[in-house]
Amino acid sequence: MAEVTGPRPRVGLFVTCLVDLIRPKIGFAAAKLLEDAGCTVEVPSQSCCGQPAYNSGDRATTRQMAERVIATFESYDYVVAPSGSCAGMIKLHYPELFAGDAGWQRRADALGARTFELVSFLVDVMKVERVNVIYEGTVTYHDSCSGLRELGIREQPRKLLGSVAGLTVAEMKDADVCCGFGGTFCVKYPEISNAIVEKKAENIVATGAPMLLAGDLGCLMNMAGKLQRMRKAVAVRHVAEMLAGMAREPAIGEPPKTGGA
Amino acid sequence: MTVQITSPKFKKNARAALKDAQLQRALGKVEAGFIGKRRAVASRLPEFEVLRDLARDIKDHTLAHLDLYLEAYERRVTEEGGTVHWAATAEDARRIILDICKRREAKTVTKGKSMIAEEIGLNDHLVEHGIAPVETDLGEYIIQLRNEAPSHIIAPAIHLNRDQIEADFRRSHADLPAERNLDEPASLMAEARAVLRAKFLAADVGITGANFLIAETGTSVIVTNEGNGDLTQILPKTHIVLASIEKLVPTLEDVTTILRVLARSATGQEMSVYTTFSTGPRRAGDPDGPEEYHVVILDNGRSSMIGGQFREMLRCIRCGACMNHCPVYGAVGGHAYGWVYPGPMGAVLTPSLIGIDKAGHLPNASTFCGRCEEVCPVRIPLPKLMRYWRDREFERHLSPATVRWGLGLWALFARRPWLYRPATRLAMKTLALFGGRRGRMHWLPLAGGWTRHRDFPVPERDTFQAQWKKHRAEEARKKAQAEAEAVEAGKAGEKAT
Ligand code: SF4
Numbered sequence: 001m002a003e004v005t006g007p008r009p010r011v012g013l014f015v016t017c018l019v020d021l022i023r024p025k026i027g028f029a030a031a032k033l034l035e036d037a038g039c040t041v042e043v044p045s046q047s048c049c050g051q052p053a054y055n056s057g058d059r060a061t062t063r064q065m066a067e068r069v070i071a072t073f074e075s076y077d078y079v080v081a082p083s084g085s086c087a088g089m090i091k092l093h094y095p096e097l098f099a100g101d102a103g104w105q106r107r108a109d110a111l112g113a114r115t116f117e118l119v120s121f122l123v124d125v126m127k128v129e130r131v132n133v134i135y136e137g138t139v140t141y142h143d144s145c146s147g148l149r150e151l152g153i154r155e156q157p158r159k160l161l162g163s164v165a166g167l168t169v170a171e172m173k174d175a176d177v178c179c180g181f182g183g184t185f186c187v188k189y190p191e192i193s194n195a196i197v198e199k200k201a202e203n204i205v206a207t208g209a210p211m212l213l214a215g216d217l218g219c220l221m222n223m224a225g226k227l228q229r230m231r232k233a234v235a236v237r238h239v240a241e242m243l244a245g246m247a248r249e250p251a252i253g254e255p256p257k258t259g260g261a
Numbered sequence: 262m263t264v265q266i267t268s269p270k271f272k273k274n275a276r277a278a279l280k281d282a283q284l285q286r287a288l289g290k291v292e293a294g295f296i297g298k299r300r301a302v303a304s305r306l307p308e309f310e311v312l313r314d315l316a317r318d319i320k321d322h323t324l325a326h327l328d329l330y331l332e333a334y335e336r337r338v339t340e341e342g343g344t345v346h347w348a349a350t351a352e353d354a355r356r357i358i359l360d361i362c363k364r365r366e367a368k369t370v371t372k373g374k375s376m377i378a379e380e381i382g383l384n385d386h387l388v389e390h391g392i393a394p395v396e397t398d399l400g401e402y403i404i405q406l407r408n409e410a411p412s413h414i415i416a417p418a419i420h421l422n423r424d425q426i427e428a429d430f431r432r433s434h435a436d437l438p439a440e441r442n443l444d445e446p447a448s449l450m451a452e453a454r455a456v457l458r459a460k461f462l463a464a465d466v467g468i469t470g471a472n473f474l475i476a477e478t479g480t481s482v483i484v485t486n487e488g489n490g491d492l493t494q495i496l497p498k499t500h501i502v503l504a505s506i507e508k509l510v511p512t513l514e515d516v517t518t519i520l521r522v523l524a525r526s527a528t529g530q531e532m533s534v535y536t537t538f539s540t541g542p543r544r545a546g547d548p549d550g551p552e553e554y555h556v557v558i559l560d561n562g563r564s565s566m567i568g569g570q571f572r573e574m575l576r577c578i579r580c581g582a583c584m585n586h587c588p589v590y591g592a593v594g595g596h597a598y599g600w601v602y603p604g605p606m607g608a609v610l611t612p613s614l615i616g617i618d619k620a621g622h623l624p625n626a627s628t629f630c631g632r633c634e635e636v637c638p639v640r641i642p643l644p645k646l647m648r649y650w651r652d653r654e655f656e657r658h659l660s661p662a663t664v665r666w667g668l669g670l671w672a673l674f675a676r677r678p679w680l681y682r683p684a685t686r687l688a689m690k691t692l693a694l695f696g697g698r699r700g701r702m703h704w705l706p707l708a709g710g711w712t713r714h715r716d717f718p719v720p721e722r723d724t725f726q727a728q729w730k731k732h733r734a735e736e737a738r739k740k741a742q743a744e745a746e747a748v749e750a751g752k753a754g755e756k757a758t
Contacts, residue, residue, distance in 0.1 A: 020726055149631040187708065187711055192275055255698055256721075
């Protein structure tokens with residue numbers, strides 16, 4: 001557990017659209033990890049970082065959303081998102097979006113500097129060395145593209161997973177290769193996206209690990225959806241769920257537990 | 262064949278490519294042949310990343326002063342006895358080359374590998390005018406036999422399997438004994454060599470591309486693995502170099518720097534087998550070389566890129582690393598892109614050269630995974646440049662209506678959290694009901710692209726924001742209750758004492 005000196009940093013949790021709508025568990029896992037690391041967590045009213053508009057070439061809409069995110073979150077010490085893709089959007093693309101508009105650019109830069117993806121924030125900023133979780137089993141880990149290549153997230157999740165008692169990480173072939181999700185790409189070019197995720201699913205299955213973890217829900221839904229369609233018994237979860245000790249809850253696409261199971 | 266544009270049909274091309282089992286097998290070679298080798302060779306060179314920076318800076322510097330370097334280059338070529346021809350358009354380049362060939366009464370022309378020749382559709386043009394072009398690069402030779410376009414900028418026949426090539430050779434080299442053994446790649450290579458040797462000697466003109474044009478010395482540089490380029494430029498009486506304006510590099514020293522990243526990024530070699538420098542025609546006393554030396558420098562829209570958003574694309578040294586590492590290229594191959602340049606570099610360059618109205622799909626058909634930028638030896642921010650094209654398509658209303666409407670509807674809500682929260686809550690609750698007790702759905706309205714290939718998880722019963730609010734309220738209530746109880750307990754304690 002991280003040693004807390006001075007006041008607890010106030011973290012604005014940017015929960016991301018997909019987590020908000022599809023899998024709120026990840027938001028709770030993130031909040032727990034942040035609180036355990038010594039942060040005060042708040043969830044201001046929010047919607048989307050604007051990435052779908054940005055990647056579709058709609059800069060005007062993106063700006064409106066980005067301005068709202070900046071105004072909502074700039075009073076926090078840090079902004080943390082359980083997604084490399086959304087964190088990367090705020091951290092790297094907002095400053096670019098506002099280039100040439102001095103006032104907004106300053107605000108975008110300032111927010112960007114305090115914005116982090118969850119696991120890298122825990123390790124790099126809060127200096128978390130380990131988590132207090134026991135889980136007997138094997139998992140494999142997929143490096144989502146934005147986190148890996150825009151934010152350099154690679155060792156941090158492996159480090160914390162390594163501290164889960166009983167857990168083994170079986171690396172898959174091409175863990176750093178795209179899963180084919182790509183935001184709107186997967187619905188604009190479904191056949192190509194499918195071909196890419198098929199390869200990914202084969203690499204996942206080849207590890208023999210019964211669980212797949214990653215740090216971005218979009219990629220996770222894509223891989224889970226494919227594995228399930230292929231009838232492969234691989235449970236798919238966000239890495240935060242494992243680190244927060246929530247890996248016994250139903251995995252993505254599994255029915256909710258009934259009764260006292 | 263070469264300049265036929267099918268980029269507008271990218272989706273259809275891609276679908277066909279995905280169903281082509283032969284092609285899918287061949288595409289496996291891209292990964293096996295390039296990716297691991299590049300990684301290994303790059304990791305053996307501690308200064309590799311620094312060299313990439315240097316290569317980028319050399320190219321940037323050259324582009325910033327391109328007019329000066331082009332002039333200097335022309336001066337040096339002229340001093341060495343060669344001639345520089347300026348071609349503003351593909352048509353100009355074709356005309357200039359045809360004129361030279363006609364003046365030299367050429368019947369056969371040997372060709373080294375040149376993407377610019379593909380870009381301007383040179384082969385067809387020569388054939389139309391009674392001149393026979395012979396490709397001498399093995400890959401180019403094979404696709405010439407098949408009347409196909411290259412599918413990769415450095416490995417033009419990567420989409421083919423050995424047995425296809427054997428069949429092509431048996432069909433095209435019908436005068437050779439039918440019972441000959443062509444089982445090994447080496448035997449195919451030997452046969453191509455033997456067939457080409459006669460052509461080298463008969464050729465009147467040799468046309469090569471150039472990897473670099475050196476302003477300081479007036480030299481053109483080609484980088485090959487087969488040595489065919491050397492024979493193409495040395496044996497015929499006339500040598501024509503065909504290159505585009507961004508091939509300029511200031512000095513010999515600069516070339517040696519860029520060469521250190523080129524082969525490593527391209528094929529994972531430290532150096533390619535042949536790196537050939539040629540400067541002007543044969544001088545008195547030279548043992549070999551052409552009588553005439555021409556350089557045709559093509560613009561074809563590039564100079565207008567220099568002042569704009571796509572300038573960085575002109576740093577490209579055509580190593581092919583971006584396509585080797587691209588998951589989309591790896592899934593559909595090069596022909597699906599529908600014109601000369603495939604993969605990420607094509608997704609940026611092709612719209613500049615043939616127009617975004619025709620090439621609109623290419624910068625969209627990317628997951629923005631960023632692997633291309635990660636490996637590009639001159640650090641071209643390819644995803645960013647693709648996004649610039651998407652911006653332009655959106656501005657010009659070229660993006661598909663469904664995308665615009667979908668985005669508009671989503672933006673309507675997402676811009677207004679007070680509207681977004683209740684609306685999404687309702688939508689997710691509905692979806693949860695719709696999904697029932699199953700954890701996932703096999704079909705979802707309006708999301709056929711997703712559910713045709715994968716399941717979709719049934720959302721939890723309420724959004725995170727709504728659950729969080731309840732959770733916080735519950736926590737506050739518990740805390741208040743605990744405090745009240747503590748106060749009560751305190752009072753009771755007081756009474757007891
Ligand atoms: S864009 Fe970069 S990686 Fe791609 S071919 Fe050009 S130099 Fe090579």
